[in-house]
Amino acid sequence: QQQVKQSPQSLIVQKGGISIINCAYENTAFDYFPWYQQFPGKGPALLIAIRPDVSEKKEGRFTISFNKSAKQFSLHIMDSQPGDSATYFCAATSPYTGNQFYFGTGTSLTVIP
């Protein structure tokens, strides 16, 4: 069963717009929620991450919003740029799940100039 569900599968946004990608999880033991960015031909790279003791984390144009009660978290990319075009994966992990990372199925983001 999919431990982390991600949507949408693909997203097209105009330059300067806001990109929003959503994830939902099942296991309340998860305590670390990273987002990874992957460019074609490259491995994923950590973009931003959050722990459930805060509801929001912002790093530059990237913000994670976290709703513990709803077991949902989302990535917001403000002022989206063509260089942000990539595949984004959310993930969740916890020492109580053996430190295994559970990844969402990915969102392909295209930012149109």
Next chain:
Amino acid sequence: GAGVSQSPSNKVTEKGKDVELRCDPISGHTALYWYRQSLGQGLEFLIYFQGNSAPDKSGLPSDRFSAERTGGSVSTLTIQRTQQEDSAVYLCASSTPGGKKNEQFFGPGTRLTVL
């Protein structure tokens, strides 16, 4: 090197042959993960090594897949009697579990094509 390295970067093989994929993790990282990424798909967990503990093999799709990690460092993923459905990018990642930032560092992957 500073990052995770994988070799070969590309591998083309014939159906039925065995292949070995290599991963060199970041020095000092105790955890090592293998994932499979099929075209346009997400990351499918295969196997996880943590220190000297028994590996978590729960993601291996069949007994044709195996992996080992020698000396707590380099890892080799072996696929025996390859099938066309094994064609994918195989990604390796390493990390130091626990602590404030539980970040996985990924290698560039090995693209496997089974003809």
